[in-house]
Amino acid sequence: MQNGTEANATRSQSLLKVRKYDFSGVLSPKKGFDVSRKEILNSLRDCAKVIGCRRITIKQYDAWPHRVLCSRQIAVRFGGWDIALTEAGLEVRTTSTGNAVEMVELFMDCWEDCNDVPTIKTLSNHLYKINSKFSPTMYSRYFGGLRRLAIKIVKYKNGEISENQLLDKFCKKGADRGSISAKLRYTVFERDQFTCVSCGRSSKRDSVRLEIDHKIPVSRGGTSELSNLQTLCIDCNRGKGKICV
Structure with missing residues (x-):
């Protein structure tokens, strides 16, 4: 084990320059992970009780002053907002065929505006800008992911699949x-x-x-x-x- 003199000598020979910045802050727990999953689920249930409905939206939860985390942090912890709602025993909003049409149209609008296949970030920004009721999570749940939807759109435009096939809900086999x-x-x-x-x-x-x-x-x-x-x-x-x- 090095004593103080040897440690100082080693630092003086280091290839890295001396910095006064305190890097210890990055070792603190990642924001949102100091709250247990049980606390999050209880928070979702409590919010639903206050609202008086077993189906709560992201906007409703984020507007609730007693939430333990924001909806985005919860989605990261559970792998999706709807997954968290399901684990909490709450209802998840289903997507009708009419909504599927609107979702595809918005996705293609975003594609044209960006001149590129939408990513979660670009689609999220586009939906936020137009104050849409949809979220990237709903796209993933209904279409099985943005890339999967993009591929279906290309096939539809090439006449390889029908409109009904384009609008069909993705279902994982088994x-x-x-x-x-x-x-x-x-x-x-x-x-x-x-x-x-x-x-x-x-x-x-x-x-x-x-x-x-x-x-x-x-x-x-x-x-x-x-x-x-x-x-x-x-x-x-x-x-x-x-x-x-």
Whole structure:
């Protein structure tokens, strides 16, 4: 271990110039990370109670004087504003086809103004400038990311996909099955009395295999909420799949 004299000698031989600036400040905790995830979730729930609605917007939360962090910091912590709302047990605003049209139009407006494919930063600035109700997070949630949307727009302009395909909500393969927990699956079966809601056959009486089906397919914007789930036997579920195709 160096003593004080040896340390001073080493500094005098250093290739770096002596600076008076205090660099210790950069070692302090990153802003926003000194608040626990539990505190953030409780803050979101408290804000929803004050507003009296289970669906709160970014503007509503940022305007709340008792928030623990701003919405942007929360989005960074959880990987997205909507993800944080979901973990807090709050409702997430869905995007209708009409909104999808407006979102695509705004995205292409930004593309033309910047003369380049919009990034999160340029799109965010554009949406802020026009006081839009949309956010980059909503684009990522609905279209699966800005780059994915940009590619779809190019394909649409080249006549490779239809307008409906351009406006379709992105759905990650397997997300519909993976999002249904064992507890939720049993709840659906119990609610439907372990009976196929289509043909009436029962797993106990008819020894038929039952499955969980999405009334509105995930590919068309359906969710894995209890109200969108139903019990079907394997035959009815496969038959429904063929009709949908």
